[in-house]
Amino acid sequence: MSDTFEIFLACAPGLEAVLAQEAKALGFGPLRMAAGGIAFDGTWGDVQCANLRLRGAARVLARIGGFPAVHLAQLDKRSRKFPWAEVLRPDVPVKVEATTARSRIYHAGAAKQRVETAITEELGAPISDDGVRILARLEDNLVTFSVDTSGEPLHRRGHKPAVGKAPMRETLAALFLRDCGFDGTEPVIDPMCGSGTFVLEAAEIAMGLAPGRSRSFDLERLATFDAEAWQALKAQPVQPPEGPPRFLGYDRDAGAARNAAANAERAGVAAISAFACQPISALERPDGPPGLVMVNPPWGARIGKPGPLHALHKSLGDVLKERFRGWRVGLVTSDAGLARSTGLTFKPPGPVVSHGSLKIRLYRTDLL
Incomplete structure (x- = not known):
């Protein structure tokens, strides 16, 4: 993996342009518009800042890499060679989700199973429903892996337990x-x-x-987590x-x-x-x-x-x-x-x- 990678800021469809204004004001960019969010190239420091400080993003996804694959055997082999240890920890469980579109590997469940097996057997991380989410997207015979660095959706600020009927996120x-x-x-x-x-x-x-000052994030469970930088970021006046x-x-x-x-x-x-x-x-x-x-x-x-x-x-x-x-x-x-x-x-x-x-x-x- 390189020092920079694509970061995707998800939001409610229809509000991408408004989220882009906020992201630009925080210094992120250049920004690329997409359906359901915006993307830019950044670092793990940017991932931490985006989770903590963006008010309008629903999730922050780190797109950590991928490869072409046209059949399950190839997906299995290349998933085993993927540098999971650069991002994931062997003592932290993961949860894999897979989607397919216009791909010769069309069975999402089989693809999910191959990626899970590669992670558990090569890295040692267990599979669990409360694990860090790994999103595997198979589109046009290209596999792309993303990590959900937020965990709980970002509208859950952590300091508003009392909600009324039909609350606004x-x-x-x-x-x-x-x-x-x-x-x-x-x-x-x-x-x-x-x-x-x-x-x-x-x-x-x-x-x-x-x-995000009152909550935790799944980015804190990753191998890339910089605790010292995180505390400095949270200590801003x-x-x-x-x-x-x-x-x-x-x-x-x-x-x-x-x-x-x-x-x-x-x-x-x-x-x-x-x-x-x-x-x-x-x-x-x-x-x-x-x-x-x-x-x-x-x-x-x-x-x-x-x-x-x-x-x-x-x-x-x-x-x-x-x-x-x-x-x-x-x-x-x-x-x-x-x-x-x-x-x-x-x-x-x-x-x-x-x-x-x-x-x-x-x-x-x-x-x-």
């Missing part, structure tokens, strides 16, 4: 905030905050907190909070508001955030400069029947138009009709984004 929330132009310098309000995802992500961005809370969340469910406040405490952003139980009708513009209202209201496929929700969206729009002049609004929904019910003037909607089995879009306004 943190990675999506971070990219939607960025797509609305948020850079950490303005206030953010979520009038239907649930477990507080938008508010917490905004507050963490403002304080310069690394999203944090922007101390100043002034009154600038990141506010409200929910009509008192339990949701309490959970969001507890999540903020665990995340270390309680000093600049606040949560309260109140309905949309009680929402007031705070003192100070204008900012961003970021909201993921309930919509039919997510919470309940769409009929009664139109009135809720109209009430939200009426309050924002009346009390939040000079602010911007970002609204996430799967239902264009509900967005129209707000009466707000939106820019052309963002791309369709896959959120599990659902398809959602971001609707943005200019200054109200």
